[in-house]
Amino acid sequence: MDAKPNDAAPDRRDFLRTCARWAALAFIGWAGGRQLLRRRARVSGSWCRADCADCASADGCGLGAAPRLPRVSRLDAVWQLDPAKCIQCGRCATNCVLAQSAVKCFHTHAMCGYCKLCFGYFQPDAAELSSAGENQLCPTGAIRRKFIEDPYYEYTIDNDLCIGCGKCVKGCNTFGNGSLYLQVRHDLCLNCNECSIARNCPADAFTRLPADRPYMLKGS
C-alpha cells in the first residue's frame, strides 16, 4: 500500500494527544490519591466517624469536634435540622422539592408534660379543650389527642398528615416544654446535593449528619 502523504502531521498530533492524555490520567490519579490519603481539617458539627471508640475528641462528641477524616469519605451524610436553632418560620413546609415536605414534626414523649391544655395542640384562643377543628392549631389535624388518665393526655403525630409547618412546634416551644420539634424524615428525604430548605432557612439550622446518626432528637 502506498504511504499516505502528510504522515508526519498526524503522527505529531497523535504524540501530543498521547502526552496530554497521560498527563490528564496522571493528574486524576494524583488528585484522587491525594484526596483519599489526606485528612480533612478538624471541623465542628457535620461529619463524624461512626466508631466512637476511636474518637479522639477531648470533650465528648455529641456531633461536635471530630478528628481528621479522609477528604474522600466513604461515609454518606444526610441533611438534618437542628431544633435548637429552628425559629419555626414555616418554610420547611413550602421549600422542600417534594410535594409533601420530608420535614415532619417529631415528639419526644419523655419531655412531654401530657398537659390537658397542650400549647402545641390548642389554638391560643381555643373556645374549649376539645378536638374540634376550630380549637386545633394543626392545619391538617395531624396531632392525635388521647386521654390516658386524669389530667394527662397523650399527643401523637400522624406522619401522613403532617406537612411540617411548625405551628405546633412554635406553640409547644413558646409556652410548653418544647417536646415537639421538626426533623427531616429520612425515609422520605431525597438527600439532594443542595437542600432547598437549607438554602432558605432563616436560622441556618440545617446541617449534614453522618448517615448512621441522622437525627438530632431532643431529650437524647
Add this chain to the structure above:
Amino acid sequence: MNKSDRILMVKCRAAQTLAAVSGAFLLTVLFLLTATFIRARKAEPLDSSLLAESRLSAVEAGSGDRLREEYRDIDLLARRAHFGSLAVYRSGAVLALCAGIVFVLAFKYQAALRVPRPQPGRYAGVGAMGDPLAFTRRMVAGFALVLLAAAGLAVVSMTPTRQVGPVAGKGDAPGQAARGTAAEDSWPGFRGPDGLGIAHDADPPVEWDGIDGKNIRWKSGVPLPGFSSAVVCRGRIFLTGGDARVREVYCYRSDNGELLWRQAAAGIPGSPAEPPEVAADTGYAAATPATDGERIYAIFATGDLVALDLEGNRVWAKNLGVPDNPYGHASSLLADAGKLYVQFDDHTGGRMLALNTATGDTIWEQKRETLPSWASPVLVRGGGGTQVVISGNPHVVAYDADGGTERWKIECLGGEVAPSPAWSDGLLFAGAEYSSLAAIAPGDPARIVWESNDNLPEVSSPVAWRGLLFVATSYGTVTCSDTKSGEIRWKKEFDEGFYSSPMVAADKVYLMDRKGVTHVFRAADVFEEIAVSPLGEKADATPAFAGERIYLRGTKNLYCVTKQ
C-alpha cells in the same frame, strides 16, 4: 409494492397512530395537571383567609352553633382538597410519564422506518458545512460582548443604589466615613459629632485638679453665666452666656484661653421686649451652640437664633418665637452638611426645623404634636440616608435629614424629657425620669426592644458604646447595661448627682458630677474607676473633647485640661 414493503408501511402507520394517540393523551394529562395546579394555587386550601375568618367567627360563637358546623365543613373540604391535589399530582405524573414513554418509543420507531435520504451538498461552503469563518468569528466576538454586557448589567442591578452594607469606620461610629469638613481639632456641638456622646480620636488625660492646677493649661472667666457646653473649632472655643439683660456669644483662643471677642444677640427682629421667665438652673443660655467650621450658631431662651462667622461678625439672625416652657429653652443646636437642625418643643406644640446654615432660611419644618422637651437632636447615619432623631413627649421621632419626612416614630416617653438619645449598633436609646428608658429598633414600624423603669436619667443624656449603655441619674446612680438585652452589668452609687452627660473617649467614660468632680472609669462591663478629678467649682455643662484637650465649663470659669 411488494409484501415486505407493505408490512413496513403497516408497521409505520401503526406506530404513527400509536404516537398520535399517546401524544394526545400526554397533552390531556398535562393540561389536567396544570388546571389542578392553578386551581389549587388560587384556593390555597390550608392557608386561605376565608378559612381563618370562618374560624374566628366559629370560635366566638357558642357551642353547638351553626357557625361552628360551617367552619368544620369548610375545614374538612380544605384538607381534602389539599391532600386530594397531592394525589392528583402523583397519579398524573405517573400517567404522563407512561404516556411520554409510549409516545417517544412509537415516534422513534416510525422515524426509524422512514429514514430520510441523505442529502449531501445541502450545506455547501468552506469550513465545516456552512458559514464562512469570518462570520463565525464575528459571532463569537459578539457573544463575548454579550458576556461583558451581562457582567455590566449584574454590576448595575446588584449594587444597591445607596451603599447598604458594611460601612467603613471605626468601632461603633456609623458616620465616621461620611463625616464632613470638621477641622482636625474640633468639637462641633453638644455631645460631640452627631450629638452621640463619643469623642473619636481623642486622647485626653484622666487626671487633673482644678484647684491646684494639675494638668490645667488655662482657666478663663466667663462674663455671663450659662449652662451651655463649649464647642471647639479652628483653634477657638465658643461659649454662650446670658441673663435677663443681654445674651452673648464668647470666643476664646484654645491655646491660652484669651477672650478674642464677645458678641451680643441683640437687635434681632421678632425678639421679645421682655425676655421670658426661666428657671434658675436653666438660665438664658442653656442650649449649647453648634459650629460647622465656618460659622457659629447659637440659640437662647428668648428664641433668638444667631449665626456668626469665626471673627464674630453676624451672618444672619432670626427669632423663632418665644419658647413657652416651664424651665426655659435648652435644646441644643446641631449643624451638619449645610443644615442647622433646631428642636423647638414648647407648650404651643413642637417644631423641628432645618435651616440653611449660610442664610438662615428654612429648608424644611415639621410641626409636631408634642409637649415641651429639653432634649437635643442626634444624627443617625447609614445606608438608608441620614436621619435626625429627637426625643420628645410622648414620641421619639426620626426625620429624614435631607427632606424632613418623618421616617419613623414610636411612643415611649413621658414626663419631662430632657435627656437626648443615644445610638449604638442599630439600636436607639431614649429615656426620661418618671417615664422609662427604652431601647428602640428603628424602622417602619419602630419597635421597643427592651425597656427599663429603674435608674432613669433626668437631665444627663445616656451614651452607648460597644454594646454597653451608660446612664447617669441626677441622684448619683450610674448604671451600665447591655444594649441588646437591657441587662444591668454594673451599678454604682455616687455621692453627687449628675446633670452633665457621660462622654466616651479613648475607651473610658468621663462623667462630671454637679460638684464639678469628673469620674473617669473604663467603658467596660465591669466597673473600674481610673481617676477622680475635681474641677474646683460646681458644673453642669458637658465636657468638650478636642485632640488631647478637654474643655470644661464650670459655673464661673472655662477650663482647658491637657497633659502638662
Add this chain to the structure above:
Amino acid sequence: MKKAVLVCILFAALQAFGAVQRFPTPDFESAYRLPQTQTPPPRGDLYEYIDTAVLVAALGLASWLALGLRSRRGIFALMLFCLAYFGFWRKGCVCPIGAIQNVTESLIRPDYAVPLTVAVFFVLPLVFALLYGRVFCAAVCPLGAIQDAVVLRPARVPRAVAEALSLLPHVVLGLAILLVLNGGGYLICRLDPFVAFFRLGGAAVMLISGGVVLLIGTVVARPYCRFFCPYGVLLGWASLVSRRHLTITPDDCVNCRLCEDACPFGAILPANEGNPAADRGVGRRAARHALTLPLVIAVFVLAGGAAGRALSPANRSVRLDRQIAAEDFGAAEPADESRAFRAGGTPREELREEVRRVQFGFVRGGRLLGAYLGLVIGLKLIRLAGSRRRDEYEPDRARCLSCGRCFEYCPREHLKRRGGTAIPVRQHENST
C-alpha cells in the same frame, strides 16, 4: 381562655427558676408506657455500591457498543435503560455534572469531604472519555438521555451560532465553581431543568422551564448538552485527547459525502480541499488574534472582578448583612433572617468581617473567571482564524457525543454489515 392566661402567668413565674421543664413529665398511675420516637433510617449503603457498579457496567457497555459493535440500536437501548435507572429510579442525583461542585469544594476547602460515590461519578466518565471519547454522553447520562429521547425533527444550528453558544458552558462552569467556593450554593443543581421530571414533581418554575427545554429539544437536538452542560466542557477536553474515538466509517472514508447531514448535533467535520484564497490570510489573522489575547484577558479580568462582587449576594451572609443594614436605617421590614441572627447573639462586627472576606473571595474568583473566559474566547478566535485541511469525514472529537446515528449513513458500514469483510478501497482503484 382564662386557663391559658393562668398558665402564661405560671410560665412567667417559672421562668425565674431557670431552665427547668415547665410542665414536668407525669408519673403515670396506670400501666402506661411512653412511646418511643420513631427514627426511620436513610437508605442503606447498598445503593452506593449498586450505583457505582451500574455506572461502570454502563460505561463499559457504551464504549463497546459505540466503538466495538457499532450499533446505534444498542446505544439507544442502553440509553433508555440508563434514563430509567439513573434518571427516574435514582431521581437524577447524584450526577457527574453536579459532582463538579462537590469535587471542587473538596479540592479547595480544607473542611469539606466528598462522598466516595460522588467522586467516582465524577472521575469515571472522565477516564472513559480519555480512553474512548464521550461515551458517557451517548448512553449513560440521564439528562442527555431524556433530551435524546425527544429529538423528533432536529434542525441544523448554523455553525456560527453554535460556536458562539458553545462559550456558554464555560461561563456556567466558571460561575458554578465561583459560587460554590464562596458559599453561594450549588448553581448547577439549581439550574438542572430535568430533575423535576425525574422526581415526578417539583416547583412550577422547574417543571415549566424543563418542559420548555424539552420542547426546544424536539427541534434543536440536545440543547442542554451542547450549549449549557459544564461537565461537557471537561468531557470535550478529555475526548480531544482520547486514545480511541468513534469513527463514522468502520475502516476507510471514501468521501462519499453521504453522512454530511447525518449528525443532529452538527459534530461531523467534512473533508475539504482547503481554500487557497482564504488560507492566505490565516497566519496573519491568527497572529493578530494572538496579540490581542492579553488585552481580551485583561478586559475580562476587570469585568469579572466587578461582576464577581455584584454576585456576592448569592452568599447568605452577605444577604443577611444587607438586610440588617437596611432594617437599621428604616429601609426594610424586619425579616425572619435578621430576627434569628439577633437572637443568635453573634456580634454584628463578626458578620461584617465575614462579609468582607466573602466579598474579597468573590472579587478574586470573579477575576480568575474573567481570565479563564478571556483565554477561552481568545483561543477560540485564534482557532477560527482558518480551517484545517482534512482528508476524510470525521467526528469533531470535542463535540461528538458518540451516539452512533451516523453509522447508518455510511456505505462502508453497510458493506461491512452485509459482507463481513470490507473491500479495501485501494483495490477498487487498482482495478479500474
